[in-house]
Amino acid sequence: MSRALPRSVYILSAIVGLLAFIYPLISKQILSFNPLERGTVESPLNSTMLTMMLLLICLTVLLLELHGQAVNAKVVATLGILVAIASVLRLLETAIPGPGGFSPIFVPIILAGFVFGPRFGFLMGSLSLVTSALVTGGVGPWLPYQMIAAGWIGLTAGLLPKLENKRLQMIMLVVFAFAWGILFGLILNLYFWPFLDGASQTEESFQETLYRYGAFYLTSSLAWDLVRALGNSILILAIGLPVIQALDRFRHRLQFDLAK
């Protein structure tokens, strides 16, 4: 029972967040499902604002719940330092050679989430994004979307199984990093797509909407995301093992607590 409540907060918030993200794809289905047969919200702006509000509530609830967990001074300090390292790596994308459009911010999020678990991973992901947004002047309505998506990267990395076979584990992490590299772009382009999408018709099947979004994604950011996904997976391959070892060794010191 004691674990069922926080778990249902996480699961429910994942469902709500996912709905908010993919709303532009399923808006026709939701609106046509209306059993009340009254005037519906027609303007995409209105529904975008509504959906943004839903996402904000979801993020706040998640942070409120996670917040109760991150009270330990060691966790707070470690998170802070790891977030700083992640942000420095992001700023250094020009200083250290890598392919264009490549930002290594996902690597620390994935590795920290993998070692320290889903809660730490979520906080690591979302707070890294906030910090680098504050540094680079990127605070805006897109930030909650980025925070949730990057948080999910860390959270899902924490849910991955720890494998005995180190080689297999590396392959798993590399594939994971690649998949999220693409998925991150795929879901983050969704929220501003309705602004550019003049073609939406009320009578449209899900496949047609998906097809139009696919075309939009192909023209707008697939190339960029591919470079990012590849870069992050190669970087995990290159530095993953020693970083996991270092973090793992540190984890024992982090969990040492007299009061428990």
Add this chain to the structure above:
Amino acid sequence: MINPRAWLLWVAITAAVIMVASNPLYALSLLIVVQMVKMAQRKADNAYDLPLLRIALVILILGAVYNALFVHSGDTVLFIMPDLPLIGGPITLEALLDGMANGMLLVALLALFLSFNAIVPVSDLLRMTPMAFRDVGVVILVAFTYLPETRRHLSRIREAQAIRGHEMHGFRDWRPVVVPLLVGGLERSMQIAESMVARGYGSVADRASSPAEQVLLILCLLMALVGWVFALWTGWPGWLILLVSVAGVLVLIWRRGKYAKRTNLKPNRWTPVDGIVIVVTLIALVIIIGMNTVDSSSLTWNPYPIVLIPDFDSRIGFAILLLAVPAIVGKKREAERDN
């Protein structure tokens, strides 16, 4: 110096106006107003500035091409696309311009938030974090404080490795740099944690959320979901449920923050200038809302079936001009003295 809370209100109202007044002429005027405010008020130490012009061009071109390929209405046919699924058909000037107008909206929104970032200092933004999120705030603060230190640490490591003949060529060369950076950082975090504990951090007994709070969190999420769906279906009853959920979240934030206090060396006080900014932006909002309720088509632009030059109502133009008030009344922010 304008109070950061007044800035927040200005940004929220200007964003709402940009989203409602989608006529490209209004979007363009809003863009100019936003840039004016930015030029007048940007902070002295603003290091990062995204290349707005380049991003704007990409958004405009993307919007135009994408819309032209998928929307085939409009009378001025430029050429006919061969018969491909969905994109085949006549490519019209109207669709092209409509896409560009949609892009213009996004550009104006982007410019608004870039100027907000260029104006309000990070310390003021962090100070506005509700007390319920104080630990999250501390994490960001630690990260922020140690950013320059981490950067120095990194360049020291790179120098030391360079002396050993290490060069940055490929991904593998990241390892001798990242691992020492990480280990050094983790050691550092232990020291920070110890000094935090020594100063009494985390000494307040059990702050993990109680079952009652968790139930309330779940209820808020469920209500938000129901309210969202109903708002999409029926309008205001859904908004009401959504607002109840927001109120629930606010109560929780208030409850969590109740026992914590934050002290400020230099509190941001309200000044008459803030009052002027708030009142004038609110007047602009009232004018726009008024125009929208009288005739909602006056704010938008419809290029179909044949493109015409968009109307420009001088009353809406006046309201947009009012939004430039922070550029005129606010004193420019001096370089930060408190750090």
